Amino acid sequence: MPARFHVHGEVQGVGYRRFAAREAEALALAGWVRNEPDGSVSGEVEGSAAALAAFRARLAEGPTCAAVRRLDWEPLDVRSSLPFPFQIIR
Numbered sequence: 001m002p003a004r005f006h007v008h009g010e011v012q013g014v015g016y017r018r019f020a021a022r023e024a025e026a027l028a029l030a031g032w033v034r035n036e037p038d039g040s041v042s043g044e045v046e047g048s049a050a051a052l053a054a055f056r057a058r059l060a061e062g063p064t065c066a067a068v069r070r071l072d073w074e075p076l077d078v079r080s081s082l083p084f085p086f087q088i089i090r
Helices: 016-026 049-061
Strands: 003-010 030-035 041-046 067-075 087-089
Touching (some): 003 049, 016 087
Antiparallel strands (some): 003 041, 003 067, 030 041
16 A cells, blocks of 8 residues: 655755665655655655565654654555655655
């Protein structure tokens, strides 16, 4: 089931999008990630339940230089055609 995520904290300028893309690729997930104007990072992801659970846990931790304050995670009811492999949107 696909999900939308939104990560708040010190997550821009610290390699967070590259981290998310590497983790998603390692888990064979489809989707995308981008920086938001408010300093957060958001995206959509799709894959197996186990892979999504692992990805969610990794997003909450983030890369070493990041300081994740909050991770919002919202399952999406509709299947979408998310890009594979996972992409960084600029």
